[in-house]
Amino acid sequence: MPTLLIEPVARLIEAFARLPGIGPKTAQRLTYHLLRAPEGEARALAEALVAVREQVVSCERCFNFSDAPLCLICRDPVRDQRRLCVVEEALDVLALERTGEFRGLYHVLHGAISPIDGIGPERLRIRELLARADDGSRAGAPFEEVILATNPTLEGEATAMYLAERLEGTVVLVSRIARGLPVGGDLEYADEVTLIRALQGRRAI
Ligand SMILES: [Zn+2]
Numbered sequence: 668m669p670t671l672l673i674e675p676v677a678r679l680i681e682a683f684a685r686l687p688g689i690g691p692k693t694a695q696r697l698t699y700h701l702l703r704a705p706e707g708e709a710r711a712l713a714e715a716l717v718a719v720r721e722q723v724v725s726c727e728r729c730f731n732f733s734d735a736p737l738c739l740i741c742r743d744p745v746r747d748q749r750r751l752c753v754v755e756e757a758l759d760v761l762a763l764e765r766t767g768e769f770r771g772l773y774h775v776l777h778g779a780i781s782p783i784d785g786i787g788p789e790r791l792r793i794r795e796l797l798a799r800a801d802d803g804s805r806a807g808a809p810f811e812e813v814i815l816a817t818n819p820t821l822e823g824e825a826t827a828m829y830l831a832e833r834l835e836g837t838v839v840l841v842s843r844i845a846r847g848l849p850v851g852g853d854l855e856y857a858d859e860v861t862l863i864r865a866l867q868g869r870r871a872i
Contacts (some may be wrong), residue, residue: 679698679701683698722734728799729741729774729775730775730792732757740772740773746772749808749810750770750810750812751772751773751814752769752771752814752816753776753796753813753814753830754773754816755818756775756778761855763816763854763862765862768862768863768866769866774792774796777791779820779825780829781822788829791826793833800813800838803837804836809839813842816844817830819851840871842871844865844869845870846865
């Protein structure tokens, strides 16, 4: 098969195939679509790809993706500054925002504790989370609630337990989203009703 493909085409197929959720067949289909598409379409895609790499940075407070030192949520004065929702990935922020159920701030860990994969707390944004909680506490305005919304997986549960222990004493309440989510599931794939129930049914831990 590779003999049939000229090099630039093979290279694009390969690049698409490396993306999550895209198998070799889809990679070929996307590539051939772009070959037939108007010049402007391919160019717009290429420019959009470069732009996300060049213009998107990590929010220095919550580590969500951002176009400025502070992300849209962190710089929104209307958000409840005393409530914090801790998630594994930036995609989880999108999923929770779609529910409209939470009006506080976020903290994106960028993963979960997983000793098997060699991921300890120091590999995640946990130090920064604890510092945020500490700062609030020392300023006399501790977080009224920190919701641990890590995934309902082994790693997500272990991370939540670890955080609950470390946050104790610096925040008023630590809660964990309810179990309505399928075990082993991923927050970003949960439907909105399930997510709303999980948030509403959260419990103190
Ligand atoms: Zn932010």
